[in-house]
Amino acid sequence: MSDPRQIQRTLDLALRVGEMLLSNGAGAADVTATMSSIAHHLGLRQALVDVTFTTLEISYQPAFDEPAFSLTRHVTHRETDFEDLTDVDQVVTDLLSDTIDLDEARARVARIASTGHHISRWAVTASYAFIGGGVALLIGGDWLVTLIAAVAASGIEVLQRYLSRLRLPFFYAQVAGGLFATLLAVLARAVDLKVDPSLVITASIVMLLAGLGFIGALQDALTGFYVTAVARILEVMMSTVGVIVGVSGGLTVGGLLGVDITLDPGAAGLSRLPLMVTGAAVAAAAFAYSAYAPGRSIVPIAAVGGVAAAIYLVLAEHDLGRAWPAGIAALFIGLVGFTVASWCRVPPLVVVVAAIVPLLPGLSIYRGLSLLAADDYAGILAMITAAAIAISLAAGVILGEYVAQPVRREARRLEQRLAGPRLVGPLRARAKRR
Structure with missing residues (x-):
């Protein structure tokens, strides 16, 4: 490709795709590989991506001897x-398979960036209530705990919005969310409701941690993007500290x-x-819905999440x-996220997160x-232990993708900086001969 205008349009498309992937939690390795694939396929050999x-x-x-773009x-x-x-x-996949051309890809990306969602805000707020209620059930809460946790979760969503x-910086939104949930538990305890407030607070903490970039941070660290990994880890830490x-x-x-609400909920047993x-x-499933996941993926995500929780609960009962x-x-x-994502036609990142x-x-x-709080160090x-669990979760997911997703030879040649499994982007890119 030698036309300066086409070069600029190609670079702009790759950059806009990379921006949307990175802003939605994709790892730096996936973003780099996807941008490189687009540029290479459209005729820009040896484009440099940072x-x-x-x-x-x-x-x-x-x-x-020519100026660089x-x-x-x-x-x-x-x-x-x-x-x-x-x-x-999907736009990237269609482009690399020659289903669409550069102009159509640019138009579709612009349409995606400027189009809102078909799900209303009240539905998102309701889905947060299901996240809180579902977690309350998982940790052994009864119907009253589940109800209060659902109210707390929906209230947190409205407050943070x-x-x-x-x-305000997201740190303060996290502080406000944690404070709101805890004060609601204090109120429930003060009016002598027969409820374990610690379960309400625990469910709210899980909801506040949902969506943070644990997986992306570790993926960046494992694939050699240490600067980005440190920044992501710091962002996660600041949100968690909030x-x-x-x-x-x-x-x-x-x-x-x-x-006094400093109770230890203990183990719920099996x-x-x-x-x-x-x-x-x-x-x-509720988290996937709140993040606007395609409807075809909701039930499979629920199944994967349920089975994973069963594995965790059973193993945790055996002193591991x-x-x-x-x-x-x-x-x-x-391991299963890659296959389920293929069935649902979504990136594996959607399923695993x-x-x-x-x-x-x-x-x-x-x-x-x-x-x-009780001065017990x-x-x-x-x-x-909480930090170890978070690291184990992210590392386990990445290892599962390593095992489940073989790296094709052609992808290795085309995407030399990719050192790990793809959670976003095409698994195989075919260079278009010009």
Whole structure:
């Protein structure tokens, strides 16, 4: 390709696709490989792609004695939007299979970026209630705990949406969410409701952790994108610290009012295993729905989330600790996520992120906070356990994808910087001869 205008249009398409993937949680390796595939397929050999946490750059030099073309975009907005992720992934697949041309691809990407969602806000708020209620069932809550957890989750969603409109940093939204849930549990305890408030708070913590970039952060670290990995890990840590600050603030308020809610929910056991697995399936499906996942993927995601939770619960009852059962359950998600995603025609990232939600370490975080509030430094160990569970979940998913998704020879030649499994983007790209 030698036409400067076509070169600019090709680079712009690759850059816009990369921006949408990165802003929706795709790993830097997947974004780099996808952008390189687009440029190579459209005739730009040896285009250079550089991806960091906030910046994407792509450049191309037709010859050593000609000036280089270079475009840069900054990622300023991040969200979990599975619909846009799936649609952009399909555009790339169609482009690389020559189903559409450059102009049609550019038009479709622009349409995806400018089109809203068919799901109304009230439906998203209701889905958050199902996330909270499902997690409450998973950790052994009764019908009253489930109801209060559902109310807390929907209230958190409304509160965080309002704070987002005020353009406050996400850290403060996490603090507000944790504080709201804990104060609601304090109120339930103060009016002598027969409910374990610790279960309500634990369910709310899991909901607040859902959608954070655990998987993307570890994938970047494993695939050599250390700068982006550090930035993602710091973002996850700040969001998690926000939850901790909010919950600890609520516990402090409860203590000042003479309301003791620092109870340890303990292990629920397997006596209610079917109900607990159902809760996990509901939570996974509800999160996928709240993130605008295509309707065809909701039921399969629920099945994967439910089975993974059953694996975790059964293994956790055999004195294997918490990190190993979580890692093995996540390994299962990674193994089946690739196949399920192919059936549902969505990127594997959609399946694994949603299915992993019920396994997030809300219980360990709450235990740690409760112990620290009582000046028991064993709470530090509980916090370390929570971090170990989070790492095990992300590492298990990535390992499952390594096993389930072989890297084709052609993809290896075309995408040299890809050092791990693809969670977004085409698995095989065919270079178009010109």
